[in-house]
Amino acid sequence: MSSSVAGPDCCGGLGNIDFRQVGRWEQKTRQLSRAFGSPYLACYSLGGVILLLNVLRSHCFTQAMLRQPKMEGLDNPAAFCLGLVLLGVGTLFVLSSFFALGFTGTFLGDYFGILKEARVTTFPFNIVDNPMYWGSTANYLGWAVLHASPTGLLLTVMVALVYMVAILYEEPFTAEIYRQKASRSHRRS
Template sequence: MSGSVAGPDCCGGLGNTDFSKVARWEHKTRRLSKAFGSPYLACYSLGVAILLLNVLRSHCFTQAMLSQPKMESLDNPLAYCLGLVLLGVGVVFVLSSFFALGFTGTFLGDYFGILKDARVTTFPFNVLENPMYWGSTANYLGWAIMNASPTGLLLTAVVAFIYVVAILYEEPFTAEIYRQKASRLHRRS
């Protein structure tokens, strides 16, 4: 698969940084919203593409782990339980983030002009900044530990790095979108 478009995404690239670039382009031009006839339909389409690539990334991650030797020091019941706990924590953060943000909030809806009244600050956002990214990282780390996979640990580090880049790329832009919204509301009142 390394020669296909799936190759780079197995480490998180297309599902994060590249789609943030697409979303910024949409915010600037509104071309996707015009092409799809609605910002909601355009956002849903981008969200489905991101979801599908995340499924592909997870599949590639699992295949890479299973095709490599195990790390003997991690191949024990205690490590397996630690991995299971990390996986559980990750699932809680990912799902609670999704429920707090909704589909459009999760999949860059603010770039399409689909804004919440304010940035979400309830659980899990009151516990952790970017809980979707860190929950996903915990999922990969837990899965790698459960499979005693040094390859999984390395790929988890790559995914975490890609998420850090995505956060550095997305956070200021999202903050600016909400600052502009607050400024417009303040001028109206």
């Protein structure tokens, strides 16, 4: 695959910002929900696209690392073990976030009007805010350290920066929709 096709999202997460824009468009217009006949089907479809692009991004990340020279200072057993630990922690955060949020909670369901009863505050959300993003970042960092890749380290920094920008947009939105939901529930009781 040429870098011009895969490049924009191979830096780790640029697609997340674009999908937030799609989510906000859906929230305002409900066009996807109407087109798919259901907000759930629309959300599952968009989530599937996001998953496929994440696979592509991870593949591009790996290919970029493997095509570049290794960093001698990271090419040792201690660094390899650190990489494994980072992958373990990252995977724990990603998977536990997914199980706590469910598919629709993970993949923009709030923009489709699919909300949990309340904002999730159980593990891993009681340990770190945005554990899916930080777990994913830890996975990329672990993968880079495992491969002793300076390219992987640089791309991981880019992943983290893009996720930080996504959080700046996502956090206020999530807080507001759950505030509105609580306000509506309070008025009904």
